[in-house]
Amino acid sequence: MAFCVEFGGIRLVAEQILLQGGDHLMSLKGNQPILMDLTESIFNRTVPMSTYITEEKSHGRLEKRTCSIFDTALLEQEGMYEQWTGLKRIIKMDREHTQDDIRSHKKKQCCQFIGNAQICTGNAQETG
Numbered sequence: 001m002a003f004c005v006e007f008g009g010i011r012l013v014a015e016q017i018l019l020q021g022g023d024h025l026m027s028l029k030g031n032q033p034i035l036m037d038l039t040e041s042i043f044n045r046t047v048p049m050s051t052y053i054t055e056e057k058s059h060g061r062l063e064k065r066t067c068s069i070f071d072t073a074l075l076e077q078e079g080m081y082e083q084w085t086g087l088k089r090i091i092k093m094d095r096e097h098t099q100d101d102i103r104s105h106k107k108k109q110c111c112q113f114i115g116n117a118q119i120c121t122g123n124a125q126e127t128g
Contacts, residue, residue, distance in 0.1 A: 011084065018086045018116060025091070025115035039112050042074045043092050063097040072114075086116040 010026060017024045028036050048068035055064045070090040091113040099105045 015085050023115065023117040025113050028112040028114060036112065038075065039090050042070055042090060046070060046074060061097050061099050063095065066094040068092045084114065087114055088118050089115050091115065
């Protein structure tokens, strides 16, 4: 699987990866504002196909990661699907960590991805 972190002419790179039989997972960033806004809207109004949660406590902090997987059907309704050959999944990765000694000190981070692989189609939840 190829991982691409920037867009631009990246749609052509994605098509080349697919033509050569590969899979891609691409990070959505601010230079794709329409697609980012659309995926954010999907996250806010749709239940994910699958969610995977991990919790880890080490070095004086608790870190929780939540990976939510969405289908691309809603992108099709908005006309964005045609622009991305073979697109299958939208992924939201939330990360939250809290310092043990300062409960009010929480940091949150959210990353968005799109990809062509049909990953994580069942529901899973793990805490540990």
